[in-house]
Amino acid sequence: xxxxxxxxxxxxxxxxxxxxxxxxGTVSRALNGKPDVNEETRKRVLAAAEQLGYVANQSGRxxxxxxxxxxxxxxxxxxxxxxNSDNFFLTVTGGLQSVFSRHNLDLIMxxxxxxxxxxxYLKRMVARRVVDALILSETQRVDKRFDMLxxxxxxxxxxxxxxxxxxxxxxxxxxDGVANCAIDRLVAHGHRRIAISTPASDINLGFxxxxxxxxxxxxxxxxxxxxxxxxxxxxxxxxxxxxxxLLRLDDRPxxxxxxxxxxxxxxxxxxxxxxxxxxxxIAVVGFRExxxxxxxxxxxxxxxxxxxxxxxxxxxxxxSSMPAYNHFYPNTRLQRTWPLELVPGxxxxxxxxxxx
Amino acid sequence: xxxxxxxxxxxxxxxxxxxxxxxxGTVSRALNGKPDVNEETRKRVLAAAEQLGYVANQSGRxxxxxxxxxxxxxxxxxxxxxxNSDNFFLTVTGGLQSVFSRHNLDLIMxxxxxxxxxxxYLKRMVARRVVDALILSETQRVDKRFDMLxxxxxxxxxxxxxxxxxxxxxxxxxxDGVANCAIDRLVAHGHRRIAISTPASDINLGFxxxxxxxxxxxxxxxxxxxxxxxxxxxxxxxxxxxxxxLLRLDDRPxxxxxxxxxxxxxxxxxxxxxxxxxxxxIAVVGFRExxxxxxxxxxxxxxxxxxxxxxxxxxxxxxSSMPAYNHFYPNTRLQRTWPLELVPGxxxxxxxxxxx
DNA sequence: ACGCGCTCCGTAAACGTTTACGATACTATG
DNA sequence: CATAGTATCGTAAACGTTTACGGAGCGCGT
Numbered sequence: 001x002x003x004x005x006x007x008x009x010x011x012x013x014x015x016x017x018x019x020x021x022x023x024x025g026t027v028s029r030a031l032n033g034k035p036d037v038n039e040e041t042r043k044r045v046l047a048a049a050e051q052l053g054y055v056a057n058q059s060g061r062x063x064x065x066x067x068x069x070x071x072x073x074x075x076x077x078x079x080x081x082x083x084n085s086d087n088f089f090l091t092v093t094g095g096l097q098s099v100f101s102r103h104n105l106d107l108i109m110x111x112x113x114x115x116x117x118x119x120x121y122l123k124r125m126v127a128r129r130v131v132d133a134l135i136l137s138e139t140q141r142v143d144k145r146f147d148m149l150x151x152x153x154x155x156x157x158x159x160x161x162x163x164x165x166x167x168x169x170x171x172x173x174x175x176d177g178v179a180n181c182a183i184d185r186l187v188a189h190g191h192r193r194i195a196i197s198t199p200a201s202d203i204n205l206g207f208x209x210x211x212x213x214x215x216x217x218x219x220x221x222x223x224x225x226x227x228x229x230x231x232x233x234x235x236x237x238x239x240x241x242x243x244x245x246l247l248r249l250d251d252r253p254x255x256x257x258x259x260x261x262x263x264x265x266x267x268x269x270x271x272x273x274x275x276x277x278x279x280x281x282i283a284v285v286g287f288r289e290x291x292x293x294x295x296x297x298x299x300x301x302x303x304x305x306x307x308x309x310x311x312x313x314x315x316x317x318x319x320s321s322m323p324a325y326n327h328f329y330p331n332t333r334l335q336r337t338w339p340l341e342l343v344p345g346x347x348x349x350x351x352x353x354x355x356x
Numbered sequence: 357x358x359x360x361x362x363x364x365x366x367x368x369x370x371x372x373x374x375x376x377x378x379x380x381g382t383v384s385r386a387l388n389g390k391p392d393v394n395e396e397t398r399k400r401v402l403a404a405a406e407q408l409g410y411v412a413n414q415s416g417r418x419x420x421x422x423x424x425x426x427x428x429x430x431x432x433x434x435x436x437x438x439x440n441s442d443n444f445f446l447t448v449t450g451g452l453q454s455v456f457s458r459h460n461l462d463l464i465m466x467x468x469x470x471x472x473x474x475x476x477y478l479k480r481m482v483a484r485r486v487v488d489a490l491i492l493s494e495t496q497r498v499d500k501r502f503d504m505l506x507x508x509x510x511x512x513x514x515x516x517x518x519x520x521x522x523x524x525x526x527x528x529x530x531x532d533g534v535a536n537c538a539i540d541r542l543v544a545h546g547h548r549r550i551a552i553s554t555p556a557s558d559i560n561l562g563f564x565x566x567x568x569x570x571x572x573x574x575x576x577x578x579x580x581x582x583x584x585x586x587x588x589x590x591x592x593x594x595x596x597x598x599x600x601x602l603l604r605l606d607d608r609p610x611x612x613x614x615x616x617x618x619x620x621x622x623x624x625x626x627x628x629x630x631x632x633x634x635x636x637x638i639a640v641v642g643f644r645e646x647x648x649x650x651x652x653x654x655x656x657x658x659x660x661x662x663x664x665x666x667x668x669x670x671x672x673x674x675x676s677s678m679p680a681y682n683h684f685y686p687n688t689r690l691q692r693t694w695p696l697e698l699v700p701g702x703x704x705x706x707x708x709x710x711x712x
Numbered sequence: 713a714c715g716c717g718c719t720c721c722g723t724a725a726a727c728g729t730t731t732a733c734g735a736t737a738c739t740a741t742g
Numbered sequence: 743c744a745t746a747g748t749a750t751c752g753t754a755a756a757c758g759t760t761t762a763c764g765g766a767g768c769g770c771g772t
Binding site for chain 2: 055056057058059060062063068070072075090093094097098101106107108109110111113114115116124125127128129130
């Protein structure tokens with residue numbers, strides 16, 4: 001039984017303690033920055049820990065204190081979601097982490113498998129107790145997950161508002177504001193028959209988007225026509241399909257508002273097949289800005305925002321709703337819509353001449 | 357102290373045991389499917405656990421058995437990576453999970469913050485001991501992470517081969533095979549001056565890609581010209597830049613091989629600005645297939661593969677390298693390149709007429 | 713000399729599991 | 743009936759932390 005030699009891999013705080021010839025209590029206090037420990041011994045402990053490569057076992061720690069210092073971001077990578085949303089999550093993640101890291105919190109992503117019920121998945125993850133708090137995305141119109149988390153008293157914030165019972169913290173892109181702005185612009189250009197695309201799923205953003213569209217129309221005295229609300233997947237194929245439906249309408253719309261900018265690629269393609277050119281015969285406005293939109297001809301009018309900053313906001317909202325952290329973020333609004341900036345393109349830059 | 361009434365939230369296995377009036381040992385054995393427990397009582401235990409919503413505390417469990425049943429997928433969301441699509445990761449994730457879930461393993465994603473050194477980040481995550489094994493992606497040419505994990509004796513597999521010392525399990529797309537096939541095709545069409553794009557970073561796939569390109573060229577007796585290897589970011593902008601550089605070359609190439617299919621969008625745009633049309637004046641071949649490629653005019657010749665199946669393979673490789681699971685996957689090759697299938701498009705479907 | 717407060721540290725009890733070990737009751741076998 | 747074997751269960755010791763509690767030593771004022 002060799003005892004000296006190379007510093008063998010640390011087994012636990014116990015070995016570190018007996019190597020320093022002090023008690024484990026003191027070692028623990030030294031490592032955790034507790035006040036009642038001599039500065040001198042703290043230095044020794046930290047040095048020894050560094051040298052021997054000791055690092056606290058997280059299981060033991062979180063068993064004892066019931067906390068893990070990990071925040072989970074649940075993402076439901078449904079087939080549809082996978083097709084769009086490329087950099088969306090990773091960009092938001094960057095913003096989240098920039099805040100969390102200041103508090104020594106780590107972020108992990110919890111991807112719900114396609115074939116599993118998100119609610120059951122979340123239950124499993126909560127039961128694992130590997131996260132202290134959660135960020136939910138892709139919120140449904142009514143979302144059982146919120147009620148469950150509220151009942152389980154685990155803090156959470158949502159990326160996207162919802163109608164669910166509990167008042168929960170969230171940030172959300174300003175979907176109705178965007179719809180509002182787009183309609184104002186299109187109406188000013190002479191359009192009165194304006195279609196809108198919305199996701200086929202129960203995700204809440206679609207409802208909010210259409211609601212804003214409806215209110216804006218009514219403000220201009222234009223009746224709301226359900227036939228102009230086209231449900232389609234948020235992908236290029238979806239855009240193609242939207243155009244297809246548009247062309248089939250009797251009183252063909254002169255403008256269309258897309259929930260997802262990539263759809264414009266498919267839409268352009270389909271209408272051009274029909275001899276209709278975007279930006280001249282039909283106005284197109286897209287939600288959010290993708291780098292790809294810049295490569296469309298004609299360039300797409302859309303809305304820009306910083307997803308990174310949205311992540312920052314979301315993290316702060318979550319933390320301010322957690323007792324242990326809320327003093328860092330004293331007066332934070334717990335619900336916040338995130339503004340977007342209009343990026344004018346050529347796709348709607350024409351005045352509609354009343355042709356009939 | 358009320359004792360009856362609503363089933364209050366379970367505190368632990370102890371309460372569950374005394375509610376059933378049996379010992380905690382038996383309860384634990386019943387829940388974990390151990391053999392020495394009466395089928396009758398097992399049923400009772402499972403029923404009670406279900407009814408009271410009991411679920412084992414993961415910290416306690418993993419403290420005791422030193423295992424967490426969680427696999428981590430580390431992703432370095434570098435700025436550049438974010439610009440490309442993360443549906444890559446989400447798709448692979450689907451394949452991984454379909455395997456892991458059979459073994460009651462959960463997958464979490466560990467996104468390394470932009471501003472943190474991936475190596476340090478990984479060290480922190482390993483220290484947390486929240487994962488039993490790891491999957492690394494975006495492997496560098498030489499990657500310190502592998503050595504660290506090997507030394508720490510934590511199992512891992514990589515998405516992408518590397519030159520690092522240790523023989524580690526990996527799957528990788530068949531970059532050199534693709535380069536090979538593309539060159540054969542282009543040469544058959546009369547091209548001899550063929551450019552190639554490669555990432556600007558130290559990620560290994562670029563080296564493998566160029567290596568395959570080089571060997572294929574030499575097989576055809578075409579000298580390798582370093583000037584034709586263009587480093588650029590894997591984005592539309594990068595494609596634009598590649599085209600820019602191409603146009604600046606004296607003896608202008610008649611074909612180009614792109615490491616990332618989205619680059620074709622920018623490349624098309626730039627060459628068309630110069631009056632050169634893809635598929636007639638210049639041949640373009642892209643690596644991997646994106647849905648977007650279908651919307652390009654002319655359609656892009658590229659290579660298709662199932663990233664989901666690649667995930668399946670990767671998961672199996674990882675598990676077969678773990679003592680506790682390897683009997684499930686007896687004779688699995690621990691290193692495997694993943695084949696891709698050619699998807700012929702119009703972008704290289706012309707015979708080069710020798711023009712000079 | 714005594715008591716008090718302060719600083720620093722050791723002791724031991726939790727946290728919620730799993731599991732080796734032994735105990736009990738019952739069955740089969742001689 | 744004695745004994746061995748089997749099926750089932752209870753007991754208690756781990757796993758590695760954190761932390762409440764108390765104790766030792768010291769300075770200081772009375």
